[in-house]
Amino acid sequence: MGYDVVIAGAGPTGLMLAGELSLAGASVLVLEERDGAERAIMTGAMGARSVNAPTAHAFHWRGLLPAVREAAIWWYDPESAGPGSPDEAKPRFVGHFSGIVIRYDRLDFGHPDFAAHRLGAGVISQSALETVLAERATALGAEVRWGRGLTGFTASADGVTVEAGGETIRAGWLAGCDGGRSRVRKLAGFAFPGAGPEFTGIQAMVEFDGPGAPPVGEWTPTPAGAYVHGPVHGRLHTVEYGRTADRDRPVTAAEIEDSLRRVAGIEVKIGAVPVATRYTDTARQATEYRRGRVLLAGDAAHVHSPFGGQGMNLGLADAMNLGWKLAAAVRGDGPPGLLDTYTAERHPVGDWVQRWTLAQTALGRTDPASRALREIVTDFLDTGPAATYVTTRISGAWQHYDLPGEHPLTGRMAPDVELADGTRLAEHAHDGRFLLLTDENSAQPAAHSRLTVVTARPPGVPALLVRPDGYVAWAADTADGADGAVAAVLGPSSSERAFAGGRDDHRPARPRG
Structure with a gap:
């Protein structure tokens, strides 16, 4: 059985790419090792992902924005929340830089990059977005197999042979959209240099067993790192510098209690932990996004701290850029060198995100010099020009080729x-x-x-x-x-x-x- 393209990974990046390729007439198979139960962790507040200006633009360009807005947890509509509107005075979350919250009333809405926000921005759970994108991809003819991940492949000058669940599948091209620990990237031999972790973060939805829960609020820096309870009751997030943990080991109630004790000095008893995840601030980027018939997109091509909410947006923009170029390679009607412009255009944006998140790691360090710098940056971000600059950068409105x-x-x-x-x-x-x-x-x-x-x-x-x-x-x-x-x-x-x-x-x- 043959396909033009096999995509490893049915996260937002893989599904967006599947839709773009199918729209252009390519035959596509998406392989995803997660099943429904494993995807459940990406719902609600735990799966919350920001939607920035380039992503909203991409959804609008394909007619997907109404479905995304309907499925969103929260959506910012500039027509009802901009300057002079009845809702202008209401406090609203804009974003943060290393946990330093940016105030909405400090923003200069006359800045030209805010014109890119006409479509709005918001927050959607990864699971809800995957549903929207999977329905689109399959309606366009793509095949998505859940619970069936890629286990191996061999590539040649004229195609790729993929192994998945004991089945051998022949394809013209292979796209690795299979996350930060990408099997495709490792098997293909992509170089993946970068910086190792300085902290471990834990995010969890918990049920408190007794009194003592910290108040819902904003990020609080401490001598060991930082923590926040919120934005909804029961969502805990700790960042602990100088501590590593086995990312494959399930997060337990005892581990969350210990982390909160070390980071915040708070004694609390936690009962059930419906969902939890552990991450680090490792920052690595593939030196190239294509090796012959194998390409990378999303976290498979670049990993970094989630600070600033750049990850999903970066992957979706990869998919939009790669989709039409790979489709042209499938058809054979693109100009020479077109597919190589994928790395040339997307690698600099990924590099910027690496540096943006590394700066936030540095600003969160617990040594006296970093804490003194953090005080100055906090004051700086309380000014209009600085708040506007950081917000427009987070928004992605500045991105161009x-x-x-x-x-x-x-x-x-x-x-x-x-x-x-x-x-x-x-x-x-x-x-x-x-x-x-x-x-x-x-x-x-x-x-x-x-x-x-x-x-x-x-x-x-x-x-x-x-x-x-x-x-x-x-x-x-x-x-x-x-x-x-x-x-x-x-x-x-x-x-x-x-x-x-x-x-x-x-x-x-x-x-x-």
Whole structure:
């Protein structure tokens, strides 16, 4: 049985990638070793994951945002919570830097990066998001097998042979989306350098057995680390520097009691522990995201502390960037070197997240110099410019790709502008094709199977060529030159490929075997 792509891992990254590839016509199999019981830990407050600006943009670009908002634990809607609104004065959580909470009323909403928040942002459980993305992927034709993980593989120049549950599966490509301890990464021999852990964190939903529970509140630094009880009653989180633990060993009530005693000096008796997890601040990144027919995305490509809520968003952006490029490799109609731009574009963003989280580890250290620095940074973050800077960085609104062109929109998330025909630009992007916004009377590009042309550019809006991942490949104040931009970015037209004997449809190029 053959597939164009086998994806190891059905977390948000793997499922997003499965949807993107299936949308482009590839045949996809997703293998996930977790079953339903193991996924249950990722529900509710324990599974809470932030949704930042690039992720909201990606969901909106594919028409998924309504389903995500409906499934979210909490959602920030700028139209009902922005300056001048009835809800403006209400305190709301914005984010934190190394546990230092950023105040909403310090933010400068005139900063240009806040324009990227028109779609909002929020928090969703990983399990709920996996459900949304799995339903989308399977509706598009992907096959997802729960409780059946990849156990091994061999790769050659023309494909990959995967072993899973005693079955041998032939595929054209293998994508490792199987987490921080990725089997795909290890078996493929990717280099994974970085920094070892300085602290161990424990997150748990607990039931207290008697009095003494700490009050629900904000992060509290202590001589041993930091702790927080919240944002809901029963959710405990400790960070303990200079202490390591076996991550494979289940977290027990006694371990949580001991950690809270050491970190906070609090004596408390814990009864049941419905869900708990242990993590460290290890920061490592693969030096490359592709080795031949094997690629990495999400935590398989980079691991770091969860401070700042970057992990899931980083993986989803990997999937959006990789999806259309790998689909082009499957079809054989992408320009030379396209798949190698995946590492070139995504590795710098992953490197930034590494440094961002390492800085927060340093700021949380318990030595006197670090504590003195923390006091200064706390005061600094209580100012408008600093709070705005950190918030816009956490939001991901600054992220862009270094693409050719002088226009300020080039390489950035495409704006979802209202068009002259009353539609919005994102409504034309749900099918995952390139999108050209131009004028009806301008020179039109040759027909491309991967391009949608919209001739409804309103006054004052630049002409745009938008990639399938929602980033602007070309922009200009006039539509002159749009046909040349299309030819440069997409390569030969459909008729030219057909004349040369190339493929010009979306039928998957299924591997032999």
